[in-house]
Amino acid sequence: MRIIKLNNQIKKRFIFLIIIFACFSTSIFLIGYSLKDQIAYFVEPTDLKSMDGIENKYLRVGGLVKTNSLKFLDGKWIFEVVDQNQNSVNVVFSKTLPNLVEENKGIIVEGKFIDNIFVAEIVLAKHDENYMPQSAIDKLKEEGKWRGN
């Protein structure tokens, strides 16, 4: 008899916990889903095409620095941020760039569009999840498998 009684109590507690957990995770899911544009840290140049009223709006744009576009002119850095769909944004930046900003590497620029040119106030380098030594890259290059720059 005692075992049956205990099982009932355990079942009640179990259901109680499942209800708490389900309510809480559903509410977190709803919050996360409805705020997904705000939680996203940056937009890609392709996303900008479908957004309206981007002029004079504070934005973060992320992508790769386009090959052969990084230049230093009149005390300003000028480069293009490009994404996988080859849409790009022209960026001007007048402070020091982070060390890891290189062509064909990830970047996030923070600032505003003024006359279709993105005037960046903050620039962050975004590195990817691949780690390898130079020797491994040399080996890949020898085999002709290296796809980077």
Added chain:
Amino acid sequence: MFAITPNILSNFMISLSRYVILLSLVLISFSIFLIIFLENDYYQGISFKIMFIHVPTAWLSLAIFLVMGISSIIGLIFKSPTAFTVARSLSPIGLIMSIIVLVTGSIWGNLTWGSYWVWDARLTSMLILAFIYLGHILLLYSFEHFQKADFAASILAIIGLVNLPIVKFSVDWWTTLHQESSVLRMGGPSMTNDYLITLLVSFFGIFMLTIFWFSNIFYIIVEKRKIERSKLLND
């Protein structure tokens, strides 16, 4: 199954702890040796080596919370004092781990991204995890009777379980400054084998250290309760 009293588990863990700390010291010194002689990353240079502290502690801070949450569930459902005590002794370790993750991460971030802190999804959810650990500890010490404290804290731990998938998958669900997972991901690890082996050696070293630390905290809690009980009996 629940014949494992806190006493039995404490004695078992303490009897193992000398081997565990020995293994941990061997693994950690071996991993330091490996890290020193490892070739630098082609892009980030020497700064990527902070990964060998950052990533193991990040895994452990998530894993500790998972164990804490599961033992809180077992504790609440089966009224098991052992499970409650496991959760109670894990939260300070988890807090320290998540603080190490945040500090090493912000040093690494400053060296590579060019910023100590940004409010992207991964960093923010990790900060929330550290605050849940802190809240768990505060709840444990804000009640007069430890049974009440265990009840309240275990509810927090179970609710906090919702945050774990958010921390893990934040880099996949939203765009973040933080890079995506390198090891636990679809398509296998995205680093060369020498880096991966160093990372795993470092992880198991810190993992063994965590087990040693856990068994000591567990032992202290059990012994303290024994002393309090004998005091009550003597009064």
